[in-house]
Amino acid sequence: MPTVTWGVVQGRKEKLVSRVIVCDFLKGLGIIPDELEHLELPSTVEVMRERVEFLQRLGLTIDDINEYPLMLGCSVRKNLIPVLGYLEKIGIPRSRLGEFVKNYPQIFHASVVVELAPVVKFLRGLDVERLDIGYVLEKYPEILGFKLEGTMSTSVAYLVSIGVSPRDIGPMVTQYPYFLGMRVGTVIKPVVDFLVSVGVPKKIVARMIEKRAYVLGYDLEETMKPNVECLISFGVRRELLASVIAQYPQILGLPLKAKLASQQYFFNLKLRIDPEGFARVIEKMPQIVSLNQNVIWKPVEFLRGRGISLDDVAKMVVKCPQLVALRVELMKNSYYFFKSEMNRPVQELVDFPEYFTYSLESRIKPRYQKLNHKGIKCSLAWFLNCSDQRFEERLQADYIENESVGPSFCMGGKLELPGSEVVSDEEDESDDEILYRRTVSL
16 A cells, blocks of 8 residues: 555655646747746646736737746736736726836736735825826836835935925826935935035925926936036036026936037037137026027027127127027017017117017017007116016106116026927927927026
């Protein structure tokens, strides 16, 4: 009679034989089973075939499976179907589930109740919109593997502590979810400390991060610090670095040296603006480093066509760099009103190029009509470079006081780039080129 020991040994042998048969089946499909050595596999080829075919119907290839063969240890009914069903439920389209799994195959090892659902609940608690959950997870699927009490919580807590508004955390996660996986001590805090060290007040740093959380993803040592030194080497004054960064935070992540060199050469060659003048342009409008040179030249050509000398155009650009980001069509309308209705000499535009940056319909026309009605003669700056309230006070006064200093960037001002008038008139521009043409309003 067979002993109990004999039965156990025989069972182990059968298991080993089954495993060899399953591995041979996988090899026949082109799947390398080496990483499955310590993984419990199904005892029959039929079950393994079901798993492979399920993954292939999902859109995965044999190469994809070889990238992460451990997914073959997951049961179709206990792991794959529940996880995929939950992902679809929270907003990931069925047509993109295969791509999601390719990017994060570890998802199949997660428990829906214990691991996935709590992360989604955490995101909703940060005010991420329900409809944006799927979008966020597709951008950064690894977030589903984070512990709630770990990096995610500490990064959010730190950002709120420096002044980021809690109600802005949700939109920040939607825009750039990767900051949830950044360690405070080694990534986020060093970036914040560096920005403060170059003169950006912590409150403004918080506003920058709210609007452009991707700044946290710039490499501090490889990109941010070298770019700040690059700005200084091109003549930007240290005391204005904070203003430059606050106006255009993206400048910290660009291949800046090449861009500055190219634009400086262009401004010198085409506009006869020397390196010092170019530095003043960057200080006032740092977005210019990313503007297409053909786009910059169009407003210059328009001004030259109105009889303004190249030297005067250069002076206008240095004084008001926003000129090169304006739509020529809008400049034409403002110029024709200036000549036909206001009947003023062109020299006034040279002295106050900011005229072109004001809205013709909402500011220039209505204010000029009021001046005309009262018979007041004054400079362009006097009636344009002031708030509506100040303009009304000036109208009621019995004298014309000297103009105040022109507008300048305020560290507490808006960080958004307005997108109304300062856009390209080229139909074939990309979204990035259109964004680059937007500039800080005066």
